[in-house]
Amino acid sequence: MTKQFDVAVIGAGIAGLAHAIAASRRGLSVALFERSHVAQAASVRNFGMIWPIGQPAGEWYELALRSRELWLELQQQGVLDLEPCGSIHVAKHHDELDVLEEFSELGTHQVQMLKPAEVLKRAGIVNSDGLLGGMYSPTELRVDPRTASARIAAWLQASGRAECHFGTTITHVKEGHLLSSAGDRWVADRIVVCSGSDLQTLYPKCLAEADLKLCKLQMMKVQQEPISRMSPHLAGGLTLRHYASFTQCHSLAALQDRIATNHPELDRYGIHVMASPFRSGRIIMGDSHEYGDAITPFDKREIDELMLRELRKLICLPHWTVCQRWHGVYAKHPTLPVFESQPDEGVHVFVGTGGAGMTMSLGLAERSWQRWHGHSQT
Known part of the structure; x- marks a missing residue:
């Protein structure tokens, strides 16, 4: 039957x-x-990031916050474990700081600006060299993907x-x-x-x-010693040119122009760097973006090296031994x-x-x- x-x-x-x-x-x-x-x-x-900060103001951001509530309900029902870790966007260039300050002043998202000392207090692994400040958002969650x-x-x-x-x-x-x-x-x-x-x-x-398009991203994992307290998700200034939430900022154009002029290799592979430090000491890091016909089954060593180059500017680690590398493919509507x-x-x-x-x-x-x-x- x-x-x-x-x-x-x-x-x-x-x-x-x-x-x-x-x-x-x-x-x-x-x-x-x-x-x-x-x-x-x-x-x-993926990173295990529930990431409302990346969604543009209005309906999409509200939907992301509703998703966050539903994730927390699953935790309350004992289905899985979550960390309400929040996130910090780190600024190492003045154009990055300009975007973060403009975004914060718009008042469309739940964020606050941080001085360099406040960034380091919340996230001790941030690389302090050239640190100008950061932007904290309390809405992000971490789940084991x-x-x-x-x-x-x-x-x-x-x-x-x-x-x-x-x-x-x-x-x-x-x-x-x-x-x-x-x-x-x-x-x-x-x-x-x-x-x-x-x-x-x-x-x-x-x-x-x-008009769906496939996107391939490369990622990696390093394993450090377990940490005693929860750490926020971390994003570098490159990330500001990736998420739709920041497109409302007029100051973004200067950042985009600097990257396109000085580091076209980052635009070529859609590289922006993020790190998700788990209490176990596992840190998931990435990522890159290749679309359509550029996607192959074979990962590019050049992409990994570029990501590691930029990640070292974002965070400091006792060692950088990569214990796992992988890629994912997802479909995206324009x-x-x-x-x-x-x-x-x-x-x-x-x-x-x-x-x-x-x-x-x-x-x-x-x-x-x-x-x-x-x-x-x-």
Whole structure:
């Protein structure tokens, strides 16, 4: 007998998990499908940063803050562990300090400016050479990206909120029926496709017409001695030219011009440096951005060396032995925080959260379910 559900979610990365959570909170029966035996794509290959500070003022920033609330609810329910670590953008050049001061004066985000001594007090690993100051935001969270998705899926399964089918590739969807590569079938009233960077298996025409672009990023990890207190996420001045929240700053143009003139290699590979220090001593660092046809399976040593060069300007470490290197690939829409479409009756495509999947998915999925099924939750 073909098993029937109210909702089927295809993809158990953070976007798919967010939809499974939102549907189950409305008392709906949920089946969650993932082609891998564990989530292993973009949702586990990131900094573990919930990063509202990167979202532009208005609706997107408010959605990021709502996502933050939903992450904290998961912690309160014992699903996973979070650190309310906040973040510091570090300024080493006057044009970087100008952007941070202008951004702070706009009053659109919850931030405060810090003197150099205050930066070092909050984050002792910051490199003090040339330090002009920084900007603190209290809204950022840290989660272990390598365990968060698995823990959420295990909670959904154990609590009866969803029936999880890992190692199950859905190859065909038609009129509420789902077919796997093994020939198994399920039926659902509503199907949500959260296929991440896979733009070919399901609804390739729809996704091709969406102008989605794939992005590859390189990252690395170093292991230091455990630290006794929580450290904020750290971002260098290069980051100011990457996140949409800072585009409202007129002073950004001077910073962008300096980088383009003096360090075109950083623009060539979309390099901006960030570091997430865990209490265990693990520090996740990166990253870079290569798009479309520039993406290959092979990582570039030049990118790693450039990132390490810039990271040494941002932080000081007892040693710089890199114990792991990896890359991730995600789909990004050029203008929207996520691409949503309804290619068939009862089918919703939800992809393209870009590098903000951890930050935005819970809030974006909740917004979708408020539109589809109302506000009531259980």
